[in-house]
Amino acid sequence: MGKISNHEKGKNYEKLCVAILNRLSGGLDLEHIKPQQKIVGAAGAYITFDGVSKQSSDGQLVILEFRCTIERQKQSAIATIESYIRDVGAAKGIIVTNQELQSGAKKYASHHGISHYQLPESCTESNFFMKCDDKHFVGIPSIGECSNFGKAHIGQ
Numbered sequence: 001m002g003k004i005s006n007h008e009k010g011k012n013y014e015k016l017c018v019a020i021l022n023r024l025s026g027g028l029d030l031e032h033i034k035p036q037q038k039i040v041g042a043a044g045a046y047i048t049f050d051g052v053s054k055q056s057s058d059g060q061l062v063i064l065e066f067r068c069t070i071e072r073q074k075q076s077a078i079a080t081i082e083s084y085i086r087d088v089g090a091a092k093g094i095i096v097t098n099q100e101l102q103s104g105a106k107k108y109a110s111h112h113g114i115s116h117y118q119l120p121e122s123c124t125e126s127n128f129f130m131k132c133d134d135k136h137f138v139g140i141p142s143i144g145e146c147s148n149f150g151k152a153h154i155g156q
Helices: 006-028 075-088 103-109
Strands: 035-042 046-054 061-067 092-097 113-116 128-132 135-139 152-155
Touching: 006 035, 006 046, 006 061, 006 128, 006 135, 035 128, 046 075, 061 075, 075 092, 075 113, 103 113
Parallel strands: 061 092, 092 113
Antiparallel strands: 035 046, 046 061, 113 128, 128 135, 135 152
């Protein structure tokens, strides 16, 4: 069995993020997340997002980016997401990463209302620990279960 390419690793992480976030959507004020969506921005150009959803509370657009990297995300990555939020008229953005954000990126995200969710790449759909701003979500497989279809248990 060969080594997984970075592209394939990234796609697997995106699928994992979408699956877990869709399971937790009620606790995150999100509707069902649609992966790999293109939206035309104010400039007239299409922008492809890793995920798109709407807030459950008011139906406003939410854009999602998933990043599985060796290094922590920089402020410039958050600034790009912030510019996309403005360009497509989204209410907010969410970045899900396997690493913490750099300190400047944390400040920039907080100032611009971009949520950061940290989800290690070693997680599965049923066995995970995800930090979401000031909340924590834990997936615990059902006792005796042998698959990745356990029920998520939500807690703070």
